[in-house]
Amino acid sequence: MIRRAGASLDDLEELYRRRFDVFARVAASVTGNPERARDAVQEAFATALRKRRSFRGDGPLEAWVWRIVLNAARLEVRRDIPAVDNSEPAANGRPERDVELRVALARLPERQRTAIFLRYYADLDYAAIGEALGIRHGTVAATLNAAHAALRGRLEEVRT
C-alpha cells in the first residue's frame, strides 16, 4: 500500500459531515459544555484544513483529526475547573445506572475518560486512540485498564 502524505479538503469535509456528532459529543465530555465543544470542533477542523499538508498518512486521518479536536477542546477548559455534569439523565434507558455511570466517568482523569469514549463510543482502535491522545500503544491499554478498574470500583461502591 502506498501511503499518501497530506489530506485533501474533500477527505476532511467527508469526515466532518459523517462524524460531526461523535466529535462534538466526545469533545463535550472534555469541555463540560456542548456549545464550547461545538466551537472546539469547528476550530479544530479549520486548523486541520490549514495543516492538512502536514498529515503524514502514518495512521488514519480520523485519528489525526481527533488529536486536533481534543487539543481544541482542552483549550476551552484550560482556565476552568473541569465540570461534572449533574444534569438530569436521559429519559430513555436506565436512568439510575446512567447517573452512576455518568458520575463515575466524570470522576476519571481526563485521559482515561477520553480513552473510554474514543474506544467504546467513537469505535477507534488502540493505534488510533494512541495517535489521538499522543500516547503509545501500550499506554493506551494501560490507560483503558486503569479506567475500567476505577469505574468498576466506583460503580460497585455506589451499588453496595
Add this chain to the structure above:
Amino acid sequence: MTDLDRDSLDRVLPDSPGSADWNDVMSRFHASRSGARRRRLVMLAATALVAIVGTASAIGGVRDLILDRGFIGLAPEGATPSAPESGDLVVHWEGFTPALPPQGRAKDVVRAWVYADGRIIWDRRPHHAGPERGIPKGANEFNSGYLEQRLTPEGVELVRSAVAGLFERSRSVLETSPASDVPLLLAPRGRSALVVPEDFPSVGSMELSDGDRLLRLGWHTPCHPTDLGCGGTTATAGQVAALRRVDMLVTDPASVLPSSAWAVRAVRAYVPSDYAVCIDTSPPKHVSHLLSLLPARAADLLRGKSRTRLGGEVQEAREAGRVVVLGRSVRYCFKVETEQAREVAEALSGLDPEPGWKGFGLAYRVAEPVNKFNNPTRIWFEPYFPHGGFTFSGPAG
C-alpha cells in the same frame, strides 16, 4: 463489567450541540489564512522599510524609534516594532519572586518569554501597589511594561538547558498542553506541582516548548490542606537547587548570565506588531451581542476579525477550600494590527476607563454587571507576542 457499550455512553454524553456547519468551518479557515497572508505582506513591507531606514540612517536622516522604557497600553506612534514579527517560544515563566533591592521580603510578579531567536521579553510589577519599587526603567509605579533584551544562541541554550534539566528531574509532575495563546495560570496549586520549602524565593509555573506542545511545571510553598487546591509533590533537594537556578536565570538574568550570553543587554520596550482587543462578560453572551454594546465604529472594525474565545467561571472561594461557582463568563479576543488597534481605541474613547486598570493597561467599561454574581462587561488591549499568543495584563493577572 462496567456497562461500557455504545448505547450506555450515548445516554451519558451531553446532547449534540447542534448540526454540522461546514460553511462555518470554511469561513474560519479562510479568516485565518487571510490573516497569515496579511502577516506575510507586513513582513515584506517591514523588510523594505528596514532597508529604507538603513539607507536613510547612513546619510543622517530617518532613525528607528527605540523606546528605552516600558509603556502601558498601545505603543507610541512611530515606535519600531520588535523584529522579526514571529518567533519560536522556548520558555515561558510566570511567578511571584522577590522584589529587587531594597525592598526586602516584598514580592513582584514577573513574567518572561524566551525565544529561539534570542529575544527575552518580560515584565515585572509589584504584587502590592505602592511607591517606586526598584523596577528598572519602569513605565509607572505599578508596572515595568513589557521589555525586551536579546540573548546570544549560547544564552538561549543556557536558559533552555537549565529548564530542560529541571523538567527531566520532574517528569512525574509535568503537565502537557498544546502550544496555544491562552495565558497560563499563575501560581498553580494541585497535584501536578512541586512543593518547595517555605523560604523558597518564588511561587509560579513555567512552560517549555516541546514540538507542538508545551510541558508545564508549577511550584508553590507548603499549603494548609484546607487551602484551595492544596496538594503537590514535595520537591527533592536536587529539584529545589535546579529550580533556584532557573528562577535566577529568568527573573534576574543580568546578574547571572555571562557577557557571552548577551547579544543586546540594553533594555528596550517590547513593541508588538499586533494587538488582541478583548471583551469579556458574565453570564456568557454571543459575540454579536457584545459587539452591539460597543460604539458602532469600534464594532465595525472588530466584526469579521480573527478571534479567540475563552470560557471561564465566576468563582468564589469559601471556607475549607470549597469553591462556589457563581456563574460562567466568556472572553472574546480579536486580533488586529497596531494601526487598527489605534482606530478601535479612538472609537472607544467616549467610554469610561475600567476602574482599577490605571497603570496596567488600556481598558474601558462597556456595561455594568447585571447583579452581584456577575462581572461587568469590559474591553481592553493586549500585545501579541512573537509566538502568536497574548496574556492578561490586568490588575488581577
